[in-house]
Amino acid sequence: MASRGKATILDIARKAGVSKSTVSLVLQGSTLIRPGTASRVRKAIEEVGYVYNRGAANLRKAHSNVVGMVINDLTNPFFAELAVGMERVFQSAGIVPFIANTAENPVRQGEVLKSLLEQGVSGLIVSPAHGTLPDAFERIRSGGTPIIFVMRRLAESRVPVVAPDNPWGAFLATSHLIGKGHRRIAFLGGFPDMVVYHERVGGYREALAAHGIAAAEALIIQGDTNRKGGMSAIETALAFNPAPTAAMCFNDAVAFGAMTGLRKRGMEPGGDFAIVGFDDVAEAQHYMPPLTSVAVDTAGLGERAAHMMLNMIRAGTTRAGNHIGAISLIVRDSCGPDVTETRRSA
Known part of the structure; x- marks a missing residue:
């Protein structure tokens, strides 16, 4: 991207009061952003004098509507069923879900997260691997990328959770x-x-x-x-x-x-x-x-997590309420x- 007067996406985000990811989605013409928010962002673009280089952006467009689904153990049929519920919602919304299995390995999980963030994913749904420390997720969250935990939460973490009772x-x-x-x-x-x-x-x-x-x-x-x-x-x-x-x-x-x-x-x-x-x-x-x-x-929890993620992306926020699903014996x-x-x- 090139800009006039060295204006950046961060300048637009500050002016419009939204996240950098929201600005990027508006620049790409995404339908995930609410009309009122998109209008505010476009007005901020004009005011800061930002010039959008669409040719350069198209080189990254394949990753603009990707959500990472990072699962601790896909050999457990429960998580496979959970992923199907999430995938169904994302596909109907035009989102490309990228599913990764960490095999309960925090090191592998870190590698997967780093790769997904480098590709500019719109959000992350994670079932944390055993031994995960919360710091990495808090850094990602503070950077503006929406994250949701499914099934597992981390102690003292502010990441929203979708889990059963x-x-x-x-x-x-x-x-x-x-x-x-x-x-x-x-x-x-x-x-x-x-x-x-x-x-x-x-x-x-x-x-x-x-x-x-x-x-x-x-x-x-x-x-x-x-x-x-x-x-x-x-x-x-x-x-x-x-x-x-x-x-x-x-x-x-x-x-x-x-x-x-x-x-x-x-x-x-x-x-x-x-x-x-x-x-x-x-x-x-x-x-x-x-x-x-x-x-x-299982499928319902997956669908709820996916809908929560779509709402977070559209609102340009990393905040959401927890959802505790009902159970029966x-x-x-x-x-x-x-x-x-x-x-x-x-």
Whole structure:
């Protein structure tokens, strides 16, 4: 771009009271900007004497309507379903979604974010990798790029979040197991430096307390939030004496891993040991046995995140309110009653 009198996009943004990204979208003729805002920006352009070099801008136009979707684990079917919901909204709005998998690696996440920002993305929707520090996102946000967190939030971060009601979901799931007669209930998966871990463990603790059951700290077993982590966690749980008879799992992926681990020990999920997951991915109802799980409106959360991002881009803001989605417990065959007392009496 070239300018008269060295006027810049930043000069226009200050004059119009909007972000640099909003000015860029107006210069590109984007329909994402409200007419009143666009008119104010065009007036500021005239007043500062800015000259737009459209030829140079066209070299970057392929990136002007791109939103980055940076996901911590696309091998988890939940996040694939979430991405589909976001993508559907963006495509109908003429936005090109760019999906990247960070595989729970903060270093890889940083590389992806750097690349997307260099390409001039209009916004970022991120499910932060385990171990992410909030500083990088605050710097991006202060630079004017809209960011939304999905499913996971970072402690003390001001980035808006779209997530399910984690405490209530874990409370319902744990209460269901208690209603089945279980008293030694493990919590499997997740790490203490994850906000969502504390939310779900908190709901688990509250359910135990509400039914007069003391939480056994040893039965809150940390681990990776995937199938491998579930297999490892169930091995740890079953090594206790007495062993737990049921488990509330961090997510469905951990639950599937735990069910595999039970079978390796000759135990049948649902019959010998009760399992409840969280997310209710499509695979849950087809698993053997079908998995009881906390149902999250996955596609709906993805769509809500996408609509929030479009509104932020149109308004030229990095601010938005959080959205906490409703949940429900879907009861299937993976959580039968406590059979240990029956076996002892027999």
